[in-house]
Amino acid sequence: MTFLTDLKARFVREHVTLALDDIQALILRARPEPYVGIHAMLHIDDAAGGRDLIRRMADHTPSAAGWTDDRDAWMGMALSFQGLKALGVPEASLSSFPLPFQQGMAQRAEQLRDVGSNAPEHWDDAFQPGACHIALTIYARDEAALDVAINKAMGELERSHGVTLVGKHVFGADEEARNPFGFRDSISQPAIAGSGVAPLPGQERSIAAGEFILGENSETGAPVAMPDPPELGRNGSFVVLRKYESQAGAFNDFIRSQAQDEAAQDLLAAKLVGRWRSGAPLTLAPEHDDPELGADPRRNNDFDFSKDPRGLMCPHAAHMRRLNPRDSQLTILTDVNIHRIIRRSSTFGPKWRRELTASDDQGERGIYFIFISARAYDTIEFFQQEWINRGNFIDLATERDPMVGLHETPGSFTIPETPVRRRIDGVTTFNQLRGGEYLFMPSLSALRWIAAERDIAAPSSE
Known part of the structure; x- marks a missing residue:
């Protein structure tokens, strides 16, 4: 359907x-x-x-x-x-x-x-x-x-x-x-x-x-x-x-530098985003992608984070979880419902390919991030100041959003694991603002x- x-x-x-x-x-x-x-x-x-x-x-x-x-x-x-x-x-x-x-x-x-x-x-x-x-x-x-x-x-x-x-x-x-x-x-x-x-x-x-x-x-x-x-x-x-402008090749290079085989690379990429490439959320498919789930509008958004309080399935720092914490426990309290937005984003340029490298990033590939809200300006400035370019609200200090955060120097990304969490260094600015x-x-x-x-x-x- x-x-x-x-x-x-x-x-x-x-x-x-x-x-x-x-x-x-x-x-x-x-x-x-x-x-x-x-x-x-x-x-x-x-x-x-x-x-x-x-x-x-x-x-x-x-x-x-x-x-x-x-x-x-x-x-x-x-x-x-x-x-x-x-x-x-x-x-x-x-x-x-x-x-x-x-x-x-x-x-x-x-x-x-x-x-x-x-x-x-x-x-x-x-x-x-x-x-x-x-x-x-x-x-x-x-x-x-x-x-x-x-x-x-x-x-x-x-x-x-x-x-x-x-x-x-x-x-x-x-x-x-x-x-x-x-x-x-x-x-x-x-x-x-x-x-x-x-x-x-x-x-x-x-x-x-x-x-x-x-x-x-x-x-x-x-x-x-x-x-x-x-x-x-x-x-x-x-x-x-x-x-x-999206640096898809630099993103691929970063993933390859941190994970050896394609399966591990896809899992790390999903951890950074909060979903697999198909759209399947990590909370419903924590170990392997599920394309059928990702394509089903009645199932691919039917989850919250209440059963993943430690972020073992979807890291707290993942892009999706940052911008819609749902039932996450936040250090800095906020009413999530007044920060909901209607997304009308549009992608431009050639499709992503696994073979892309940083040398392929020529400014031809990117996204128009467009959203609609009666509180649009308060919301985007809150996002940029708190949820994207800081990590205090999830006890991660200065750690920034791995996908849309501005990393003036290489940053880090924290993945909760048992017995100890894993920190990945070398995150750069994968989306550069051009207007x-x-x-x-x-x-x-x-x-x-x-x-x-x-x-x-x-x-x-x-």
């Missing part, structure tokens, strides 16, 4: 309480498998021209109504703070956005621990401060469907004035949906209350809609603060976009509110 088939079977329209016809489809609709697509970054040079393009693009942006139905391709649209400013959104509305969004990702480099090789001065031109005003993402089932969708979107851009394409990047993966290191990706997604879909085994209860959709009640029982006026903020969400931005994904009605003619002159985007 495919993920979409299973999703459609669990959807009950009578259980929907969200305004699906006003929410952008990309918030709820998972990517297909296989998938292809494109990210396009636009810069607004003229407010009137930008508003006209937003108005026309809104007609090509599907809503979440029917989000479980088959669809050949769809587009999502999000805007940066500088983009909203360049469009002439009133100052009272601009000042109502969260401060991190107003400042932008590059200016938040210190809070994000984006230093050294990950610092903004090393980012792509499209992500230099103030460059990306509008981010368009198109997902499609195949190249033919993608070509049709791109032609529509680029046709609207060609008919516009005062808007410049500053960057674009194609991406895609086959039916195995593997990331640049060969692991099945984006398995764990939260069930959202009011979406009409019941949780899968392992998802526990549905998470309050307000953790993802502005204007809805959150896990605290009240909505998260949203931009003013309600016509702008309601039914929207916030987006974090981070582009990484990103904090974005706002408005509702469809808010896109038209933004596109409306205004009596005030648009402020400079400089």
